[in-house]
Amino acid sequence: MSIHPTAIVSDRAALALDVEVGPYSVIDGHVEIGSGTIVESHARIGGRHGRVRIGANNLIQTGAVLGGPPQDTSYIDADTELVIGDDNRIGEYVSISVGTEKGGGITRIGNDNLIMAFVHLGHDCRIGDHVVITNATQLAGHVTVEDHALLSGLAGVTQYVRLGSLCFLTAGAFANKDIPPYTIAEGHWATPRALNRVGLRRAGVDRDERRNLDRALRILLDRSLTVEEVVARIGRECAPSPRVEHFIDFLKTSERGVARA
Known part of the structure; x- marks a missing residue:
């Protein structure tokens, strides 16, 4: 274990033997950090509020503050958690x-995510795997981001909104309704503008399936249809596939409402 002499590590913290902690970092309270994780200088992890569990092979860069109290006036010293996965x-x-x-x-961060500088992730957020969240993007509490989503810089997301798998929220966009999977969304307030063809292609989705998903999106963007009618029509007109089924399920389970152009 490599802990810089200027770092402060609580005796309640449990660090794997090969964890590195840089200068002037503070690890306080009930914190667990897994093998291979590096904490750079001036980071703050944990505190008097709740618990923090961090997995293996994470890089936590200068000045990060992980496991602070929720920005919620109803929170009073509850034994809640921040859980961060691996890589x-x-x-x-x-x-x-x-x-x-x-x-x-629980606020939960999955695996293999890139969370860039000055990002804020509010209490009870759920971030999947292979997500990219770009500089200065701000997520309010209870936001869900599914696998392989990409959020561009200076974007904002209000409470309880879901961002679907492989969606792309463009720079400066603000989302107050659910952004469907596989779409590019922009604007204030953000709505889907097109299929995320580049993201799908990079993910190995073939041309026929991209066309299939594009058909599903075009049906969704027909504002003459209710969401229930959209779901029924996608079921009739799009070839069955796991991605189409996920698209349909996302629409059916929306509580905040689905963003539509």
């Missing part, structure tokens, strides 16, 4: 809060 890069001055009791008690 994530968490950039400079990122802030991520622990969860709240009313939100299920």
Whole structure:
């Protein structure tokens, strides 16, 4: 274990033997950090509020604040958590809060994510795997981001919104409704503008399936149809596939409402 002499590590923290902690970092309270994780200088992890569990092979960069109290006036010293998986890069001055009791008690970050500088992830957020969140993007509490989504810089997302798998939220966009999977969304407020063809192609999705998903999106963007009618029509007119089924399920389970152009 390599802990810089100027770092402060609580005796309640449990660090794997090969964890590195850089200058002037503070690890306080009930914190677990897995093998191979590097904490650079001036980071703050944990505190008097809740617990933090961090997996293996993460890079936590200068100034990150992980596991602070939720920005929620109803939170009072609850034993809630921030759980971070493996192989994530968490950039400079990122802030991520622990969860709240009313939100299920856990803020959860998956695996293989790139979270760039000055990002804020609010309490009870759920971030999947292979997600990219670009500089200065801000997520309010209870936001869900599915696998392989990409959020561009200076984007904002309001409470309880879901961002679907392989969606692309463009720079400066603000989302207050669910952004469907596989779409490019922009604007204030953000709505889907096109299929994320580049992202799908990079993910290995073939041309026929991209056309199939494009058909599903065009049906969704027909504002003469209700969401229920959209779901029924996609079921009739699009070839069955796991991605189409996920698209349909996303629409059917939306609670905030689905963004539509």
